[in-house]
Amino acid sequence: MLRNEQTALRDHVLNIASSLFYAHGIRAVGVDLIVAEAGVAKTSLYRHFRTKDDLVAAFLTCEDEQFWQTWQEVADRNADDAWAELNAHLEWIGSRLARPNYRGCPQINAVAEFSDPKHPARQIAATHKAEMRRRLKTIAVRLNSDRPDELAGQLALLINGAFVSAGMLAPDEAIPLLQNAARLLRAGHTS
Amino acid sequence: MLRNEQTALRDHVLNIASSLFYAHGIRAVGVDLIVAEAGVAKTSLYRHFRTKDDLVAAFLTCEDEQFWQTWQEVADRNADDAWAELNAHLEWIGSRLARPNYRGCPQINAVAEFSDPKHPARQIAATHKAEMRRRLKTIAVRLNSDRPDELAGQLALLINGAFVSAGMLAPDEAIPLLQNAARLLRAGHTS
DNA sequence: GCACCGATACAGAACTGTCTGTTTCCATCT
DNA sequence: AGATGGAAACAGACAGTTCTGTATCGGTGC
Numbered sequence: 001m002l003r004n005e006q007t008a009l010r011d012h013v014l015n016i017a018s019s020l021f022y023a024h025g026i027r028a029v030g031v032d033l034i035v036a037e038a039g040v041a042k043t044s045l046y047r048h049f050r051t052k053d054d055l056v057a058a059f060l061t062c063e064d065e066q067f068w069q070t071w072q073e074v075a076d077r078n079a080d081d082a083w084a085e086l087n088a089h090l091e092w093i094g095s096r097l098a099r100p101n102y103r104g105c106p107q108i109n110a111v112a113e114f115s116d117p118k119h120p121a122r123q124i125a126a127t128h129k130a131e132m133r134r135r136l137k138t139i140a141v142r143l144n145s146d147r148p149d150e151l152a153g154q155l156a157l158l159i160n161g162a163f164v165s166a167g168m169l170a171p172d173e174a175i176p177l178l179q180n181a182a183r184l185l186r187a188g189h190t191s
Numbered sequence: 192m193l194r195n196e197q198t199a200l201r202d203h204v205l206n207i208a209s210s211l212f213y214a215h216g217i218r219a220v221g222v223d224l225i226v227a228e229a230g231v232a233k234t235s236l237y238r239h240f241r242t243k244d245d246l247v248a249a250f251l252t253c254e255d256e257q258f259w260q261t262w263q264e265v266a267d268r269n270a271d272d273a274w275a276e277l278n279a280h281l282e283w284i285g286s287r288l289a290r291p292n293y294r295g296c297p298q299i300n301a302v303a304e305f306s307d308p309k310h311p312a313r314q315i316a317a318t319h320k321a322e323m324r325r326r327l328k329t330i331a332v333r334l335n336s337d338r339p340d341e342l343a344g345q346l347a348l349l350i351n352g353a354f355v356s357a358g359m360l361a362p363d364e365a366i367p368l369l370q371n372a373a374r375l376l377r378a379g380h381t382s
Numbered sequence: 383g384c385a386c387c388g389a390t391a392c393a394g395a396a397c398t399g400t401c402t403g404t405t406t407c408c409a410t411c412t
Numbered sequence: 413a414g415a416t417g418g419a420a421a422c423a424g425a426c427a428g429t430t431c432t433g434t435a436t437c438g439g440t441g442c
Binding site for chain 1: 214215216218219294295299300302303304305306317320321323324341344345347348349350351352353354355356358359360364367368369371372374375376378379380
Binding site for chain 1: 430431432433434435
């Protein structure tokens with residue numbers, strides 16, 4: 001019970017901080033704002049997170065896990081058809097760009113905000129992006145690509161490009177743009 | 192003469208600030224650091240730039256102009272061949288990712304750092320990205336694309352994706368990855 | 383009674399932007 | 413040629429805020 005309340009408060013602070021970090025940027029959000037929005041004392045925040053950087057790392061780790069959870073659910077629904085799986089991924093990713101408060105990929109944004117390669121945020125982001133390419137490569141292999149690593153890299157560029165190009169695309173444009181591009185890239189990779 | 196010294200000092204401050212903004216992020220760099228690195232008085236900075244945001248806007252505008260200047264030089268060298276021009280663009284853009292202190296596209300990074308759509312940095316970045324798609328579309332038209340606007344969008348996704356994916360790519364991987372992708376996309380767009 | 387929480391004050395640093403002096407230098411006037 | 417005035421720069425203190433992180437104290441529920 002105590003344990004539950006403890007983790008409940010920790011999760012509450014993390015959820016509020018995550019929303020603020022994503023909406024306004026990590027450096028733009030101070031701990032004073034976080035505790036005010038969460039309605040908790042600053043002491044409580046620092047009881048569960050040793051520093052702000054620890055809170056940032058927890059935010060990015062959480063986003064990473066949620067992303068792969070969604071990915072996995074879509075993958076499981078298309079376990080028998082790699083091509084259908086890829087298109088399904090492009091669909092839910094593309095649909096995110098049209099969400100009202102969309103503000104890019106948290107990992108990419110974190111890399112833009114923190115320049116030190118040793119910063120935990122950078123390392124979590126790097127792992128996240130490497131994992132994305134790894135998963136795309138397994139799909140490319142199942143698609144019988146001639147050079148699956150290259151196809152995976154190209155698909156990753158498209159996806160990362162979509163993440164940072166929402167402001168350049170019309171609301172309903174992203175999904176067909178991505179899916180058509182994937183179709184053409186795949187066609188060129190299976191001779 | 193007086194006029195020259197004024198603009199020389201303004202440019203000096205802007206150059207130092209630009210280097211620091213790009214290397215460490217805009218919010219991470221304070222005006223105290225800028226004036227210390229530039230070796231000028233804070234009063235001098237505020238004589239030429241009304242606020243820090245004005246300095247940030249000047250930074251992004253300058254980066255924008257330099258980017259299109261390089262683009263235009265490459266375009267002029269390939270005025271007779273749109274396909275050669277596109278590949279030349281992908282080459283110099285891809286080669287940037289391998290530069291030692293590469294830290295992404297300044298415009299994309301600025302969008303990650305500032306959440307307010309009305310912030311001058313966001314507007315300069317939005318204009319920059321719209322201009323990129325516009326120029327790519329003129330190339331797509333010259334390539335006889337069936338849907339030049341879509342091809343331009345796909346190429347823009349690839350390029351923006353490359354900007355934010357340098358950490359995911361091997362040093363010599365970006366250029367062939369981009370050029371092969373462009374080849375396949377183009378082939379699918381000219382039936 | 384004890385562990386947790388909220389509230390609050392605080393320390394120390396960094397931030398943007400202002401203000402006051404002093405120095406330098408060049409153009410102009412005598 | 414030498415004096416004068418004005419523009420621009422430097423140096424540095426300063427105000428007011430915000431930032432991260434700590435310390436203290438009182439309340440509350442198990």
